[in-house]
Amino acid sequence: MLVNMTDRAPTRTAGRVRTYDALAIPLTDDVTETALRLMEAAADAFADKGFHATTTRDVASRAGLSPAGVYVHFASKEELLFSICMRGHTAARDMIVDAAAAADSPVDALAAIMTNFSRWHAEHYRVGRIVQYEFAHLTPAHREAVMGLRKEIDAQVRSVLLDGIGRGDFVIDDVPHTTLALMSLCIDVARWYQPGIKRTPAEIGETNGRLGLRLAGARWAAT
Amino acid sequence: MLVNMTDRAPTRTAGRVRTYDALAIPLTDDVTETALRLMEAAADAFADKGFHATTTRDVASRAGLSPAGVYVHFASKEELLFSICMRGHTAARDMIVDAAAAADSPVDALAAIMTNFSRWHAEHYRVGRIVQYEFAHLTPAHREAVMGLRKEIDAQVRSVLLDGIGRGDFVIDDVPHTTLALMSLCIDVARWYQPGIKRTPAEIGETNGRLGLRLAGARWAAT
DNA sequence: GCCATGACTAAGCGCTTGCTTAGTCTTTGA
DNA sequence: TCAAAGACTAAGCAAGCGCTTAGTCATGGC
Numbered sequence: 243m244l245v246n247m248t249d250r251a252p253t254r255t256a257g258r259v260r261t262y263d264a265l266a267i268p269l270t271d272d273v274t275e276t277a278l279r280l281m282e283a284a285a286d287a288f289a290d291k292g293f294h295a296t297t298t299r300d301v302a303s304r305a306g307l308s309p310a311g312v313y314v315h316f317a318s319k320e321e322l323l324f325s326i327c328m329r330g331h332t333a334a335r336d337m338i339v340d341a342a343a344a345a346d347s348p349v350d351a352l353a354a355i356m357t358n359f360s361r362w363h364a365e366h367y368r369v370g371r372i373v374q375y376e377f378a379h380l381t382p383a384h385r386e387a388v389m390g391l392r393k394e395i396d397a398q399v400r401s402v403l404l405d406g407i408g409r410g411d412f413v414i415d416d417v418p419h420t421t422l423a424l425m426s427l428c429i430d431v432a433r434w435y436q437p438g439i440k441r442t443p444a445e446i447g448e449t450n451g452r453l454g455l456r457l458a459g460a461r462w463a464a465t
Numbered sequence: 466m467l468v469n470m471t472d473r474a475p476t477r478t479a480g481r482v483r484t485y486d487a488l489a490i491p492l493t494d495d496v497t498e499t500a501l502r503l504m505e506a507a508a509d510a511f512a513d514k515g516f517h518a519t520t521t522r523d524v525a526s527r528a529g530l531s532p533a534g535v536y537v538h539f540a541s542k543e544e545l546l547f548s549i550c551m552r553g554h555t556a557a558r559d560m561i562v563d564a565a566a567a568a569d570s571p572v573d574a575l576a577a578i579m580t581n582f583s584r585w586h587a588e589h590y591r592v593g594r595i596v597q598y599e600f601a602h603l604t605p606a607h608r609e610a611v612m613g614l615r616k617e618i619d620a621q622v623r624s625v626l627l628d629g630i631g632r633g634d635f636v637i638d639d640v641p642h643t644t645l646a647l648m649s650l651c652i653d654v655a656r657w658y659q660p661g662i663k664r665t666p667a668e669i670g671e672t673n674g675r676l677g678l679r680l681a682g683a684r685w686a687a688t
Numbered sequence: 689g690c691c692a693t694g695a696c697t698a699a700g701c702g703c704t705t706g707c708t709t710a711g712t713c714t715t716t717g718a
Numbered sequence: 719t720c721a722a723a724g725a726c727t728a729a730g731c732a733a734g735c736g737c738t739t740a741g742t743c744a745t746g747g748c
Contacts, residue, residue, distance in 0.1 A: 274695090276695080276696095291601075292515070292516075292517055292599075292601065292602065293515075294515055294517040294518040295517040295602070297734080297735065297736080298735080298736060298737080299734095299735080299736095307695095307696075307697090308696070308697050308698075309697095309698095309735095309736090309737090310696075310697065310698080310699095310737080310738080310739090311695080311696055311697075312736095312737095313736090313737070313738080314694080314695060314696065315695090318736080318737085319736070319737095374598070374656060375597070375598035376515075378514075378515065379515065379518070415672070415675070416672055419664065419669070419672045419673075419676075420676065422653075422657055423650050423673070423676050425653075425657075426649050426650055426653035426654075426656075426657075427646050427649055427650070429653060429656070430645075430648075430649035430652060430653045431649075433597060433649075433652070434645055434648075434649075441642065446642070449638070449639055449642045449646075450646070452638070453642075453643065453646050453680055456679045456680055456682065457676055457679055457680065459679065497725090499725080499726095520704080520705065520706080521705080521706060521707080522704095522705080522706095530725095530726075530727090531726070531727050531728075532705095532706090532707090532727095532728095533707080533708080533709090533726075533727065533728080533729095534725080534726055534727075535706095535707095536706090536707070536708080537724080537725060537726065538725090541706080541707085542706070542707090
């Protein structure tokens with residue numbers, strides 16, 4: 243991985259902080275309950291106010307700590323944002339890989355990806371907005387790490403499309419652009435979804451599953 | 466309109482500031498060159514750094530003024546953001562209304578809307594990002610004004626779809642959701658577009674025009 | 689039991705930020 | 719011509735902000 247959090251100067255907290263890998267994903271179950279609580283608090287505050295308008299005091303108090311307590315577990319406010327982005331993208335990547343692996347055909351795989359990814363963005367629209375809107379506040383190295391995961395997601399979807407084209411299930415002029423368009427349907431749910439609207443996340447997922455097949459020119463999608 | 470900038474307490478600058486209407490759109494050609502310059506500078510800075518991380522000093526210096534100079538023309542930093550959002554949305558609304566009016570059929574109207582709106586988001590991806598990502602920093606009243614324009618845009622697209630359904634040109638299960646999906650294709654271009662990529666804004670527009678007709682289940686779109 | 693480590697705190701640092709105030713200079717209108 | 723208005727400035731205010739430092743307390747290992 244591109245980033246190693248041991249870059250941080252050794253302090254009394256170095257041993258604990260180093261239990262994370264660069265993905266800020268727990269390697270084992272020994273991630274502290276406090277660090278998790280901080281990430282959740284930060285996600286909450288960032289979603290409410292945006293990254294820069296969120297103070298570390300706000301994050302700390304939401305997590306029930308003093309302001310300096312944040313720095314026991316994270317090197318900086320940006321590191322908190324990075325952790326949230328990496329967790330979100332890793333979850334999305336895994337979901338897409340699993341959906342594709344479980345499907346019997348490219349058509350099923352695409353429908354499952356669209357359905358699940360769209361539902362996820364509705365259910366997690368707040369994290370989805372953070373991940374999109376606050377991306378520019380990451381350090382260049384951290385942005386690169388996040389882009390790596392985005393590219394994996396893109397590549398997985400693209401390979402489903404190519405497989406479907408190969409089998410004659412999809413009719414697509416421009417695969418890269420169609421991939422982007424499919425991803426747009428899913429990702430943009432985070433922008434327009436809000437709790438209380440008539441459609442449930444599951445319904446949104448299903449509708450986008452069908453619409454995605456239309457975009458791919460799936461044979462039976464036009465009816 | 467919901468908001469009237471004359472709410473601001475009278476100062477020596479009240480006369481000048483009141484030449485804007487609540488849309489922050491120039492009513493006549495007497496908008497000052499300085500105010501325009503400030504809006505452009507703010508858009509630049511907001512796109513680079515985000516709203517909250519942008520200082521009024523930064524905006525002022527980009528516009529060639531002292532920090533206090535911003536307040537001669539705008540009541541607050543937020544008012545600058547509001548102006549930018551309203552100008553962007555008004556331009557988009559007008560573009561969509563014009564495209565629909567110039568078309569001979571719902572199919573042509575939808576293709577034109579998708580093509581032009583997508584191209585606009587590529588060409589103005591920085592303003593597009595500001596408008597999406599910084600929306601939450603507007604005051605509630607200003608957000609409501611912006612939402613009003615968004616609803617007009619949505620309604621225009623929806624009426625094209627309904628017209629097409631009525632003529633048998635489109636096959637759509639869920640009109641509101643399909644409207645959102647069509648808008649997602651266009652709006653999300655601002656997220657993924659960056660200068661230097663292979664596709665030009667015009668090409669992106671054309672491809673999205675075709676993909677939009679697929680989403681609408683246009684009869685010949687599947688071939 | 690003792691010492692080292694880790695989790696956490698209160699206090700504070702040095703700097704920044706949106707905005708205001710009191711002024712100067714230029715332009716406009718009577 | 720003169721006064722008022724408008725465009726703008728330099729200076730400053732009050733509050734805030736990410737982060738550091740020096741300390742306390744609890745836990746775990748020897």
